[in-house]
Amino acid sequence: MTENSPRKVLITGGTGLIGSRLAELLIDSGYEVALLSREPAKSSHYRSFRWDPRSGTIDDAAVPYADYIVNLAGASVSDGKWTDERKRDIMTSRLGGLALLHRELAKPGHHVKAFISASAIGVYGDTADTVLTEDTAPGLPTHDFLADVAHQWELAAEPIAALGIRTVVPRIGIVLSKDGGALPQMARPMKLGAGAALGSGKQYMSWIHLDDLCRLFMAMLDDETWGGTYNAVAPAPVTNLQFTETLAQVLHRRLVLPKVPAFGLKLALGEMSDIVLASQRVSAQKVLAQGFTFEYPELRGALEALYVGE
Template sequence: MTEISPRKVLITGGTGLIGTRLAEMLIDSGYEVALLSREPAKSSHFRSFRWDPRAGTIDDAAILYADYIVNLAGASVSDGKWTDERKRDIMSSRLGGLALLHRELSNPRHHVQAFISASAIGVYGDTGDKLLTEETPPGLPTHDFLADVAHQWELAAAPIAQLGIRTVVPRIGIVLSTEGGALPQIARPVKLGAGAALGSGKQYMSWIHLDDICRLFIAMLEGAAWEGTYNAVAPNPVTNEAFTKELAEVLHRPLILPKVPAFGLKLAMGEMSEIVLASQRVSAAKVLAQGFRFEYPELRGALEALYGGE
């Protein structure tokens, strides 16, 4: 009997928060995993191939390895203030990688069956309490850097879909993990007894547990029906005030302080305050209709899973 070799997934941005956990879960599900990295030595836990999107160079064997590609590459939007140089890096690190992948995938020698290219719910802009679906048009990029980044990111993935490769674009919400991302930064003042809602506290936060986003990505790889754009968020978004209260209860800490005023956040963070002050109430209906079931559909359960031992 011939052995069926494991399906192979190539991940760009594989050393980030999502990529690290996704690689572990793929291995547990019987896949082989390799990373596409600018510094392969850092990611020696997995097989890795070198690429440099700025220089337009990539290991010839990388694309030929893959049955599936998950593209998470892009400079973090939450590391450091948004100087003009930082903003250029955030944008170019996303677009350059996709241009390089498109160039390589245009060569018919590969056997890539599906391509997942990350986007973010920032694409919708700051929209108050309006319920946002995949049909909602992008926010106005002239007024909103995050909306512009996510919109350009999606446009740069479109040529890969035009090659006839099944392409899925998950618009990722606030990923909850104790290992990185927004949650440890939100939790730090709460743990010190100095937690408070940010700005008005009425802005909506559309979140997803790290394990659920990785399970969703695996479903998108495996199911031929997944194609196009999906909101990658749990079904129950909450306001910032409700989020902060739930977190304080799970951490057994009081909330004593009044709200942190928006002008104070803008002074401290500059334009980057958009990340915590923008309101996005995002629908998960399309993902649910596709048959996906969340392990953590409610915020309380997600936070207890992450902080239950504290």
Template sequence: MAGKILITGGSGLIGSRLSEMLIDQGYEVAHLSRSPDKYSHYKTFRWDVQAGSLDENAITYADYIIHLAGAGLADEKWTKERKREILRSRVDSSQLLYKGLQQQKHRVKAFISASAIGIYGDSGDQLMSEESTYGEDFMAEVCKAWEASVWPIKDLGIRTVILRTGIALSEKGGALPQMARPVKLMAGAPFGSGKQYMSWIHMDDLCRLYIRAIEDTQFAGVYNAVAPHPVTNQEFTEALAEVMHKPLVLPKVPSFALNMMLGEMSAVVLSGQRVSANKVLQTGFTFEYNYLDEALESFYKNQQS
């Protein structure tokens, strides 16, 4: 049943792991890139979101499109300029793909886009489902605009799936190495109150979910891409220290210190989302990593302290 998958953001953390897993399952994979690298493992088509240009061969190549592109949230401080880039990179890229699909003959069967659980804002310990109300902060606004830019693709008669991703755990990047570094140095501590919820998902489960969304036509609409058992920031930090065999010596990192270091971006660390995985579970999808300790052990169990 394998086919040709076109991935935007294919060289990012999720995109690179997903590409490997798709190849392992017999799919052909191509990436859309602003600067195609002739040494890339993957067939690469050129696009330039700012210039609004897209190689039309990319659209005719694809059986499925997976849309992960967007400026990284933690790469730089959130200046006004950077915030505009975080928003525009997601919205403009979706609109460019929509235009390509609208204008060209293609055989795209499904369009699967990333979004984020940040759409729920800081929701405390309330369990959020796909139908829950949205937040009002910057990240929630970005996610709302991002999803709104994807939905018109459904009107082209293409099955459209949006996966609202939690904190994707990988030892190769993202939040986990940043949280593990102070723990390794015996300076680990929960952030802020430590009570804020973290809805996480193991990178391999996330990629398996993308592949499932390609293969299983019952997938349509919005799904939370999170493991079934969210934890608080304090529980996360304690589990990490345990699996790394390190003590937690410090008290909690105060909010004002995080604000000084990260500026507005600290909201991502200090606000919590407790998000339900029920809708995904009801499709029959099974998580390989249901509990945080299993997920963390998969990354750190072989590391000697």
């Protein structure tokens, strides 16, 4: 790579909510972007390489292309009930991709300087109002599927760090975007006058605006002092009730319904109800101490930026 040639970023899971926006912001900042995809035709905006973590196949040119790799690949935890088959897919889609990347990165002939591998704050389990830092132990996997998935996801990235490649593991909170994730699902009933807090409403939600998350990823790429695990959350977690009330105010709606009881959510969603009922009060202190500045540190400002004029 010459002094003036663009830095090249290879993104797995690049057609998802985070990957799509990250690719746009990277291009705007002068990076070159390529996607590693099972169906390259879907991602025609960018150069694409084919891979299939299930069968262990990958385009030989993919890893040698990259200066940096951002790994976001993994089946969504919020698409459909958690049947045994679905849970297997959620787990293996994460671990298979990392195993395949490790195999390729262990070979000579590439110039990958840094590897960002996504994780999630679900790793901490359901922890009431305890403030969670990167040093907090993972939740008990036997009791908590999300904690187990995130923990295994992180463990699968360790062999890549052991190769001597700078590895950063952002534990991602609830990503706020109008284009996907939890927020549109929360806003939809509210716009229809049927918004309500979920469960007790006391459970903590640790969130981050999509653009702040992508800027954080870019800081992790750019700055060699980033390494290890970081909580990728804004510095102001709120309870579910506070979140619901703030969203209602920003949307100019009133909350008219009582809280949606936890047992009702469990009946409707099964184990997947853990996503909205688990409480995680996650600290952003380590990211702040690293010098990162949030554009949207407070929930109201983040929601107003997304729903202005609605």
